[in-house]
Amino acid sequence: MSSFLAFDLGASSGRAMIGRLENGRLSLTEVHRFANGPTEKDGAIYWDYPQLCLELKNGLRKALAVEPELDGIGIDTWGVDYVFFDKATGKMRRWPYHYRDVRTDSPETDVWNKISKQELYERTGIQCMLLNTVYQLAAHHRMHPEDFKDSFFLTMPDALAYYLGGERTSEYTECSTTNLLDPVGKEWDWEIIDRLGLPRDVFPEIVKPCTFSGTLSEELQKELGCGPVPIIKVGSHDTASAVAAVPAPESGSWAYISAGTWALLGAEIEKPFRNADSEKNSFTNEGGLDGKIRFLSNIMGSWLFQETRRVWNETKPTPVSFAEMEQMALSSEPCRFLINPNDASFVTPGDMPQRIIDFCERTGQGKITNDGEVVRAIYDSLALYFRTKLNVLAQLLGTRYQCLNVVGGGTKDGLLMQLTADALNFPVVAGPVEATAIGNLLAQAMAAGKVGSLAEARRVVNSSFEVKTYVPDAARHAFYNSQIERFEKLAK
Numbered sequence: 001m002s003s004f005l006a007f008d009l010g011a012s013s014g015r016a017m018i019g020r021l022e023n024g025r026l027s028l029t030e031v032h033r034f035a036n037g038p039t040e041k042d043g044a045i046y047w048d049y050p051q052l053c054l055e056l057k058n059g060l061r062k063a064l065a066v067e068p069e070l071d072g073i074g075i076d077t078w079g080v081d082y083v084f085f086d087k088a089t090g091k092m093r094r095w096p097y098h099y100r101d102v103r104t105d106s107p108e109t110d111v112w113n114k115i116s117k118q119e120l121y122e123r124t125g126i127q128c129m130l131l132n133t134v135y136q137l138a139a140h141h142r143m144h145p146e147d148f149k150d151s152f153f154l155t156m157p158d159a160l161a162y163y164l165g166g167e168r169t170s171e172y173t174e175c176s177t178t179n180l181l182d183p184v185g186k187e188w189d190w191e192i193i194d195r196l197g198l199p200r201d202v203f204p205e206i207v208k209p210c211t212f213s214g215t216l217s218e219e220l221q222k223e224l225g226c227g228p229v230p231i232i233k234v235g236s237h238d239t240a241s242a243v244a245a246v247p248a249p250e251s252g253s254w255a256y257i258s259a260g261t262w263a264l265l266g267a268e269i270e271k272p273f274r275n276a277d278s279e280k281n282s283f284t285n286e287g288g289l290d291g292k293i294r295f296l297s298n299i300m301g302s303w304l305f306q307e308t309r310r311v312w313n314e315t316k317p318t319p320v321s322f323a324e325m326e327q328m329a330l331s332s333e334p335c336r337f338l339i340n341p342n343d344a345s346f347v348t349p350g351d352m353p354q355r356i357i358d359f360c361e362r363t364g365q366g367k368i369t370n371d372g373e374v375v376r377a378i379y380d381s382l383a384l385y386f387r388t389k390l391n392v393l394a395q396l397l398g399t400r401y402q403c404l405n406v407v408g409g410g411t412k413d414g415l416l417m418q419l420t421a422d423a424l425n426f427p428v429v430a431g432p433v434e435a436t437a438i439g440n441l442l443a444q445a446m447a448a449g450k451v452g453s454l455a456e457a458r459r460v461v462n463s464s465f466e467v468k469t470y471v472p473d474a475a476r477h478a479f480y481n482s483q484i485e486r487f488e489k490l491a492k
């Protein structure tokens with residue numbers, strides 16, 4: 001039996017999960033869970049990196065209490081964000097910015113005057129989002145040029161691995177979210193970097209997933225009373241780990257949604273796919289395990305529910321739960337109000353319920369009069385948006401899908417899974433919930449030679465974890481058909 005520890009950090013929460021692999025089956029034990037989110041300081045929003053490091057140490061201490069002989073530690077986090085460190089002292093230079101901070105709202109002057117949006121896509125195959133690292137580093141260089149002197153940066157999961165073991169390298173799948181990588185050579189695109197005037201020497205060496213990357217530092221070994229636990233580079237972009245754990249069919253084409261704060265809808269392909277249509281429809285080519293490409297598109301996922309609930313719990317006398325929000329939607333009229341889930345007004349933290357009300361009013365749908373209508377609008381719009389994007393994906397790749405795999409925390413939302421099946425008119429296979437941590441653990445097992453391939457890893461998922469299948473309801477599907485034209489006009 002082998003046992004590994006996965007740290008899986010999302011935009012709203014983090015967890016430490018022990019995985020025990022025996023006879024081709026993986027079992028999970030959660031040992032630590034903690035909240036995560038933006039910290040506002042002087043009008044900007046940041047990640048509390050020092051606190052996240054403490055959470056890793058607490059999680060490791062708890063893990064060692066139940067499993068003293070760990071065979072490895074792997075870290076995955078959300079994409080695009082990074083931390084600057086001083087080359088000489090190794091100390092953090094500045095709290096890392098949160099990707100929803102508005103400093104990247106001058107893309108023309110920061111980036112496009114030097115390299116156009118089209119050329120960026122042609123070179124990197126990455127969908128244009130102003131939260132991408134290319135826009136963040138360009139804005140950072142404009143605002144804090146001193147941070148680029150005698151320093152280096154590490155992408156977020158690697159900055160956390162650096163705290164544990166001191167390695168100054170970044171893992172490929174996370175680097176693939178920067179919009180600064182050559183997706184064929186899997187290396188930094190130095191021409192883009194030079195044309196943006198960013199110094200090459202701050203860029204970390206890129207290493208492959210499923211490889212060993214040093215051990216726990218002597219200082220932490222001493223403090224925690226353990227040995228040199230190996231640190232393993234996994235699919236450190238959380239979505240890469242989630243996709244690795246999709247219990248996909250061994251043959252035939254399959255599509256997935258990794259559902260969490262974001263809903264990442266896509267397919268796994270052998271090599272980058274870039275053309276004018278894939279760019280226009282915001283499909284991106286992020287790196288996966290086994291040299292695969294995650295051809296996907298970002299859709300605002302649970303963020304719309306999270307931010308709505310946060311505002312209500314700050315303004316209403318009694319807190320509301322996600323389960324209550326689901327009930328509110330169930331008792332509201334379907335498709336009375338619809339939104340474009342990816343509307344720019346929904347990106348930054350703020351009064352989400354009011355923004356949804358404003359979206360519906362400015363699109364001539366009339367005035368929302370109660371909370372249930374706000375939540376129902378999110379549900380119906382996400383289900384219809386998944387349908388629209390999946391149709392575009394099928395057209396781009398010249399294939400047809402008869403089933404959709406959904407993995408991640410978002411699968412706990414049974415109503416969203418059911419409405420998605422209704423909108424698509426084919427089954428939605430939901431699970432596992434902890435796909436990201438599972439993919440992290442299996443990547444460690446692959447590095448340790450306990451699992452031979454990505455296909456074998458998916459067989460382990462299939463034989464270890466339950467899934468739930470949602471089948472479409474014909475009447476609700478017919479109703480969504482009557483709404484799709486109206487929706488697609490709104491979602492343009």
Ligand SMILES: C[C@H](O)[C@H](O)[C@@H](O)C(=O)CO
Nearest residue numbers: 078079080099238239262
């Ligand atoms: C910005 C998002 O974090 C990123 O695009 C997404 O892929 C992700 O990391 C979801 O956790």
